[in-house]
Amino acid sequence: MTPRLILTFGMSALVLGGTMVGCTATSGRIASASDRSATLAAKAASRSADDARRALAARDAIKAVPLAESAVAAAPQDAGYRMLLGQSYLQAGRFVSARDTFADVLALYPADGKAALNLALAQIATGDWATARTTLNANAAIIPVGDLGLATALAGNPAGAIEMLNAAARAPGAGAKVRQNLALSYALAGEWSMARVAAAADMSPADVDARMEQWAAFAQPKGAADQVASLLGVTPVADSGRPVALALNAAVPVTPAQADEPVQTALAVPAEAPAPVETPQAQFAKVVASGVTFGPRNEVVQPLPTMLIRAEARPTKLALVRTPANRIVQMVPAAKPFVRTSTGGEWFVQIGAFSNVAVAKSGWSTATRRFAALSGHQPTGTNFAARQGSLYRLSVGGFSRGEADRMCRAYRSKGGNCFVRREAGDRMAQWLKTPIQMASR
Known part of the structure; x- marks a missing residue:
């Protein structure tokens, strides 16, 4: 599908672009830190973010991405910088990286409707339509109805989109954006006569004919990313994801421990110590609480608090396996404690x-x-x-x-x-x- 297919007319069929391209990043929020290194990091993050905004405005995603990544690396808890990075990934056609980055924005600032909308679009572009619908439903109150409706249609629910956009289009003060998104939702639902009627409210009959031809091609994407990429005017690329170090919790230091060490059980009670032998279950709890091991290339995840629920005490069952020559008794392992x-x-x-x-x-x-x-x-x-x-x-x-x-x-x-x-x-x-x-x- 040709990029910017739907954006060839002066009035875009999808006016989501204004929502996504605008940057909401603020200046570094570490400036109040007392130590000099934190202040320098904040200034570096702010400079990188400013440069990334200018690159985005010039539609230079190749330049914008590393600049936004530098800003996030310097100030990982700044939701604005992460929003800027997500928008840079979108413009670069890197939908997997954009999806994960917008999810981090919502984790830092759940009330950001732009991040929720962009997250849903990235999920659509990666083929995760069911999750995109859930994201839209969960954040419906903070996403403008015109954007919410068409995103819902793109996520595979054009009937739901038509219902909400029809109501919005009849409301006082409804604009062309809502009506055109309603028209495209009709087209995605296969209701072409209604799509033509809705589109004609804001354009001449000749323009309606041309628009219907475009939408006919748009409604037949060859890949999951085609429709979102066309609406944003970007070219999707193979994307293995953002750098692991930029994950939201990667900035939290975690001391690595030896991976998968077996739990050592006491073989005998020392003669001089009357204390009972420590059970495997008690040692297991210590190992879990002591630390979590992560591979060198995996995302560092802060360990969650754990609570040990001991397995119910009961006799160990034996499974008898008979053979012509003898009987072999196999021990069935006891149930592992549930963490x-x-x-x-x-x-x-x-x-x-x-x-x-x-x-x-x-x-x-x-x-x-x-x-x-x-x-x-x-x-x-x-x-x-x-x-x-x-x-x-x-x-x-x-x-x-x-x-x-x-x-x-x-x-x-x-x-x-x-x-x-x-x-x-x-x-x-x-x-x-x-x-x-x-x-x-």
Whole structure:
């Protein structure tokens, strides 16, 4: 699809560009620090951000990206600099990096509607339409309805977009932007006669004919990124993600520990010490609390507080395997202690929305293989009535907001998709409610 396909007319079919291209970054916020090094870092971040803004205004994304990255590296907690970096990634066609960066902006400043909209668009461009719809629904109150409607259509819900844009177009003071986004939503829904009527409200019949031809091509993208790239006038590129050092929590120092060290159990009670032998479970708790090990190229994730729930004490079961010559008794390992990191909070990390419980169970298996830390949590879920039918939301939760943000970022660093939301009726996953029976022989 030719870049800027929809932007050839004076009136853009999508006026989201003004929302995304404008920069909201502020000057460095470390200027009040007493030490000289912090002050120098703040000034360096501010200079890099100013240069990045000028490069963005000149549509020089190749220059803007490293400048914005330098600003974020110098002031990692500044949401404005991260917003600037996300916009630079968008202009460079790097949608994976943009997605992760806008998610960090929301983690720092959840009330930023521009970041929420840009996050959803980046999710659409990476083919994660279901998560994009959830992002839009969760932030509907802080995204302008004209942008929200068309983004909803691009995320695969044109019917929902038409409903909200129709109401907005009938409201007093509705502008051409809302009407044209409504027209394009009709086109994406395949309702071409209604698309023509809505578009004709703001242009001549000849221009309407040309617009319909453009939209016919736009409605048949060859790739997930085509529509968003066309609306932004950018060319998508292969993107392996932003530098790991720029992840939001990468600035938090973590002392590495030796990875996967086996827990040493006492072989015998020392003769001079009457104290009981320390159990493997107690030692396991110490190992978990002492530190977390990360590989040299993986995102550094601040370890979450842990709580040990001991496995229920019960006799160890033996499985008998008979052979013609003899009987071999195999020891069945006792259940490993279940580690929970939640603290009874109201925040959940949603991993996905699936068509039914069976598919969600498969999705949970995939997620735990991708990110082993999830296996220490009980999966939860809830049914959700969507326009395309009933969906089953899969999540883990009971976190504080900070814990949920860290968990989601850690999962995304392993290639997963997730977002943070409040509790919405989440209960124990349905497949855990039926006990699994083992056949005996």
